[in-house]
Amino acid sequence: MKKTSCIFTLLLFTILLTAGCSKGKDPGVSLPGPIPVGPAQTMDSAEFEPAGMCQYCHLEIYEQWQGSMHALAFTNPVYQAEAQKTSRETDGAADAFCASCHAPIGFLAQEIPPADGSKLSEVARRGISCDFCHTITEVSADGNASYRVSPGIVKYGPFNDPLHTPLHDSEYSSIYNEAEFCATCHEVTNPQTGLVLGATYSEWKTSGFAPKRATCQDCHMTPGPGVTKPNPGYAATGVPKKREHTWTHSMVGGNVFNLEQAGFDGHALQAKENLQAAATLFLGLPQTLSPYQGANINVRVRNSGAGHSLPTGLTMFKEMWLEVVVTDEKGNVLYQNGVLDQNGAVPDGSVVYKTTVADASGKETTNLWEAASVIYDRRIPPQKYVDEFFEIPGAPLPGKITVQARLLYRSVSQEKANQVLGNGMAGVTVVEMAKLSGEISVR
Ligand code: HEC
Ligand code: HEC
Ligand code: HEC
Ligand code: HEC
Ligand code: HEC
Structure with missing residues (x-):
């Protein structure tokens, strides 16, 4: 340099x-x-x-x-x-x-x-x-x-x-x-x-x-997610010398949506695998609860695979969020957080990992050229974790309740996609990065 x-x-x-x-x-x-x-x-x-x-x-x-x-x-x-x-x-x-x-x-x-x-x-x-x-x-x-x-x-x-x-x-x-x-x-x-x-x-x-x-x-620049594995091969067609290591050039990140739109399904799949190798979830649940007894449950999200924050880059366009759904034995939903609404938007009150920026007057914007300050920044630094807590209500009847947490990602919010690509377009692909379920017995 x-x-x-x-x-x-x-x-x-x-x-x-x-x-x-x-x-x-x-x-x-x-x-x-x-x-x-x-x-x-x-x-x-x-x-x-x-x-x-x-x-x-x-x-x-x-x-x-x-x-x-x-x-x-x-x-x-x-x-x-x-x-x-x-x-x-x-x-x-x-x-x-x-x-x-x-x-x-x-x-x-x-x-x-x-x-x-x-x-x-x-x-x-x-x-x-x-x-x-x-x-x-x-x-x-x-x-x-x-x-x-x-x-x-x-x-x-x-x-x-x-x-x-x-x-x-x-x-x-x-x-x-x-x-x-x-x-x-x-x-x-x-x-x-x-x-x-x-x-x-x-x-x-x-x-x-x-x-x-x-x-x-x-x-x-290696095949599949993770840090270098040797990738022996030939750097050009028909050359006699096999190299101990060659570098791949698909350079996928988290953008599945644009690659699918452009017809590169193989690349889109690689990006999906990359996202699924980036994070791990942990659930902290009580073993038992009495009927009508609520609980404060813990979802831990660890950035276990990315060499930078999760998500990274121009995160004013991106969304990574937690979806938590609690159901009883019959499948009735007792509680939910982060479930997309009918417009495909992440509802207010969800745990969203991204940044939001404002212009010089303090008004929220996604215009990069007028961005003057960061007004919201929730992301997970490399090799670190964050603990999120959800207040779930009590279940009225004895039995088992299931807590399911999913970490979801899309390279651009649906709102932004509608705004720039027109409302008639297909939904932005949501990738499930990680999923974990646990049970609580109500008695
Ligand atoms: C006629 C065949 C041919 C064409 C066309 C060709 N290359 Fe190469 N290139 C080779 C060979 C052979 C090597 C040597 C591979 C080795 O050493 O293992 C090479 C090596 C390279 C290297 C590695 C250089 C180094 O020292 O690390 C780069 C970078 C490269 N080419 C880029 C390009 C680019 C960019 C183009 C298009 C503008 C291109 N090549 C077109 C045959 C070609
Ligand atoms: C975003 C920048 C970037 C682009 C675009 C790019 N390369 Fe590379 N390429 C690299 C880097 C960086 C390396 C070496 C990585 C290292 O040493 O860690 C590399 C390595 C190579 C090598 C060395 C041998 C091998 O097999 O790894 C060749 C040959 C090569 N590139 C050719 C190309 C050709 C041909 C294209 C277009 C089809 C291309 N590159 C596009 C950045 C790029
Ligand atoms: C000349 C500028 C330039 C260089 C050099 C460059 N990139 Fe990029 N890279 C970009 C741009 C611009 C995009 C985004 C394109 C878009 O989304 O429209 C991008 C996209 C990516 C993505 C995909 C992001 C996603 O959302 O999925 C990855 C991964 C990436 N680059 C890695 C690298 C790596 C690794 C290197 C170094 C070997 C590198 N880039 C070098 C400009 C660059
Ligand atoms: C330890 C492995 C690792 C290292 C080192 C690493 N990355 Fe990544 N990167 C990932 C994984 C896994 C993802 C997918 C998760 C995500 O989208 O953040 C990713 C995603 C990305 C994205 C997509 C952005 C997003 O969050 O959607 C870009 C751009 C990128 N990396 C660029 C880079 C650049 C530039 C460097 C070096 C400064 C780098 N990466 C170093 C593993 C790594
Ligand atoms: C210094 C390099 C750089 C400059 C300058 C830059 N970008 Fe980018 N842009 C990137 C990179 C790298 C990415 C992809 C990965 C990420 O999010 O960091 C990206 C991604 C984007 C995306 C998201 C694309 C998608 O598919 O989701 C948009 C939109 C964008 N840039 C618009 C702009 C606009 C508009 C400008 C000028 C005001 C601009 N960029 C200037 C590097 C740059």
């Missing part, structure tokens, strides 16, 4: 923060001009090779990548709707900012703005593509697209003994194995208000995973 880009970003931040402070009190005013972001590099998009080119020799990696949220980062309809709305409301001032991570080649080539992608080249439309990532030469943990790239004949990667290929030169770079490589985009700060919107890297950095050097790649 080189220092130049860090210094540059810091400098930029100072300028932006000062600008942000002077107008912070007047949330109604539109932005003064384009928000300058990231590195001061510009280049033609034709300098980047299309992913289809890499496909010839890296077929497996290509198939993994094409169904990843990286390949879909620009075309993803939830992003599109949000980016268009942002563009309208800011007169295009935040277009380049959003594109710097979601369509980095389009950002570097100044093909965005306009935000609608009408000037976007085909190579840029495919989001975070092979030749973008493999020409990165500098990154910084500050995030906000603080990368520098050198597109050309040299592809940088994890091997210091690359086999020869006529198509490109290969060079080892240590940054590919570092969490900071991912931090360059997975650490998101509003440059105008200075509010940290997503801090996956910082969460990881302060967790027990950082000293153990269990990086993002160790969990997100």
